[in-house]
Amino acid sequence: MHDIRELAERLRNFAVARDWEQFHTPKNLAMALAGEAGELLAEFQWLTPEEAAGIMADPQAARQVRSEIADVFIYLTRLADVLGVDLLGSAADKLEENERRYDAATYRGSRRKAPALAEKNPLGER
Amino acid sequence: MHDIRELAERLRNFAVARDWEQFHTPKNLAMALAGEAGELLAEFQWLTPEEAAGIMADPQAARQVRSEIADVFIYLTRLADVLGVDLLGSAADKLEENERRYDAATYRGSRRKAPALAEKNPLGER
């Protein structure tokens, strides 16, 4: 697999071959993505931070974690493809936004959330 | 942004510059990922399937969806980097597994879940 574009294309073909495009609506894919993120949580939920940090040293747990991460990535790629969203491009934009919002000096070692962006204020949105 | 590797590296630098590596444990990142998947859900939850399918035609909603997808992708990339998981490689493996489990003839147009893989049965796991 060379890149996200190739993954998106193979997922598209996978869906077409099974006539599953009818199920792959944005709403359904967002649900599947959140469901897989929940399964990923389940791999970590009863572990101490130390155990979680060392999870990849256990071959069976590592395989399980890799599998859940793959599921999340697969649904994310499929959703982005269906919506026409460029994953790398949107991540780059968001990272630049975060670099502006969380300047390194102010937020060094801090977990505080930055104030909402001005553009979001008018509607009081998250 | 050229590829996932570059994104992972920029996210690593972003965390280092803010001394945020202490917060970016696998457990915490899995939580952040699931939280962002939940915010993505919120963009679709009250829409009809038709409205959800056309969401990108509304510039404000489209910007919001792109932003939430970016957040999911960012935390997924960061988590995979921290755990040493190859996103494209694990997705390729999973896709091949799914191609075996869901042969196109049997599952054409069907939403049935395939039986659990044999290797998972001994522990009765998902």
Add this chain to the structure above:
Amino acid sequence: MHDIRELAERLRNFAVARDWEQFHTPKNLAMALAGEAGELLAEFQWLTPEEAAGIMADPQAARQVRSEIADVFIYLTRLADVLGVDLLGSAADKLEENERRYDAATYRGSRRKAPALAEKNPLGER
């Protein structure tokens, strides 16, 4: 089972009898709750709205849905118990807040989100 108080007590006893209180930290329980909410999503994700509305007519699906709802409720009750949160009291407070924010005349038939509460603005929080 008479009420939430009895459920909370039985869950507490269940945890004590298995020496599981060490795992039932707020953070872990919040993760388990979100994981179960994800499993509940999975019951609905590939269904059309019509199919989802009729899900309880299928005995096997109904049993599955009931089981996932129970899991969410169990972890929610356990988390609230561990944190000392009164579920009914906090829901009553929130409902009253929502009655103020979403006055029936303005929001009739509308999916618009109300502006953030004034008290939340200073920190720009969700």
Add this chain to the structure above:
Amino acid sequence: MHDIRELAERLRNFAVARDWEQFHTPKNLAMALAGEAGELLAEFQWLTPEEAAGIMADPQAARQVRSEIADVFIYLTRLADVLGVDLLGSAADKLEENERRYDAATYRGSRRKAPALAEKNPLGER
């Protein structure tokens, strides 16, 4: 608020008064529930276990946690009402099932997952 029945009734009236029943389909409510579970995660995600355990000592964080727990409980109650699921009854059934699956002697202090129930095996489901 006396009990879940009263909460369910008040939520039903709240929806009717705003003509929001059209949005409160099982699928949409399951999404909203998962979204709120994600917001609850966000309250804990960057905290150490110790900080998370003491979260209710901080009045602002406590208010936020209570509010997110209330949101989860509200959507759970609304979903159960729409589906005709008895929350306390289904939790009691599940608790009894868990008491059988996780006998105290075998699972004392253990995080192992019990084998899947026999009845679930035929379909290889979780």
